[in-house]
Amino acid sequence: MMNLEGSQNLIKTPDFTTAPKLEALIMKGCTKLVDFHPSIGMLKSLKLLNLRDCKSLRSLPTIIGMESLETLILSGCSSL
Template sequence: MDLSGSLNLKEIPDLSKATNLETLNLNGCSSLVELPSSILNLNKLTDLNMAGCTNLEALPTGKLESLIHLNLAGCSRLKIFPDISNKISELIINKTAFEIFPSQLRLENLVELSLEHTMSERLWEGVQV
């Protein structure tokens, strides 16, 4: 599902019935403030692109188990790092300022990590590479 560039998109509808969704592209949805908790039910979601979601303040609590690619570049209002799958291989968190990270963040499958202009002072606390 590609909703990139939807500048006036403020909320995403319930996605719990989109059980086969593998890719969700919200790149540049600058009015989006949060994702619905129904995103946690997307068991086949492997690619989530939220780059440029500059007003994003919250992601649902819970683990996105199947996620492999996550792009949160420019989500500078997002303070709590999401509890992501240990399957994650690509993580892009440029221009972010996370303050809280999961206590057991595991990145054993990480292949690509991009941290340009990251503003977090607690970035590596509790991370196991």
């Protein structure tokens, strides 16, 4: 699990190539987040992606490789 909740200065996600077995990514309240590193789409083990209240987010990441994704939380993403 990676918990970046409340990282209010986070504009772009980090490179996830070193975390291929990541199962949960929580970015709730990252109010300045606008972009995703392309590697997020290749997290094959990711089951939970929480983007709640990411108010600056204008588009979703490519989820092509997210074969295990079960839960995607987008409530409060008012710019989507």
